[in-house]
Amino acid sequence: MSSIGFLGPKGSFSEEALQLFMSQQEDWKENRPDPIPFSTIPKLLSACDRHEIDYGFVPLENSTEGQVGATMDTLGQTENIYIFKEFIHPIEQCLLTPKPLELSQIERVYSHEQALGQCRDFLETHLPQAEQIVSLSTAQAAQKVSSTQENWAAIGTHRAAELYSLHCQEERIQDAMLNATRFIFVTHSLAEMSPEMSAEDKTSLLIIAPNVAGSLSQILLEFATRNINMSRIESRPSKKKLGEYVFFIDIDGYVFSPIIQEALWSLREKNVSTKLLGSYPKALPPALTSPCS
């Protein structure tokens, strides 16, 4: 049986999204991969890079809180990880407590940094007295809070409340009602990449722009002059030197299309280092049903 890593333990948003993603994969109707929980995203992606698991499923960005740095940095550092699908999942945050409490009684709130960020206004307004403590995942936060009778809370999924016998004190506490996370499905083999274009593909690239005047605009011109739409550009520190960055770029189109190949050749000729992160069908917009309703 094949295996797929997710940020655990059970009851995380990653697990919630993964279950939905797997149920929609026609190829897996008979034989689903075995979901394996990991405590951190770098551990998960490195295990996939070393072929210890077949696939990985990790959050990449959120509509409110932005990039998931751990995913982007590890994609940049691993050698054999390719994105071959993306999945957009709506996120509804719940405030979970070991027992019913007044909000003013809550002394600490545990959660993943993404979840704390997505609920920043709620926390400032309704829990100004509570200390915020970052956990490895929302489900790990729920586990922590369930092991105590203290006046502590976790922010996480509805399912975590059921799994860890917590009380769902407040629902939909995220600041933006339309709060969605883009997850990516990765593997360690380029061979998994579809040999054909789908109706609408995108290509993700990591680009190291030389630190000289105009270098980024020269790179972007290679796409613009060929009418290739760029749907996303993010930078991350190179981790080698202060002020040095790598760029994560998404462009519309399939990597083996002549026009994209031409742009990539042109970048190579200009000594711009590019790494292919994947070329895959664009995700459909998220389903309108919510896990909390």
Ligand SMILES: O=C(O)C(=O)Cc1ccccc1
């Ligand atoms: O901590 C989790 O539950 C995760 O899966 C990471 C995360 C946190 C918040 C929104 C989406 C993913």
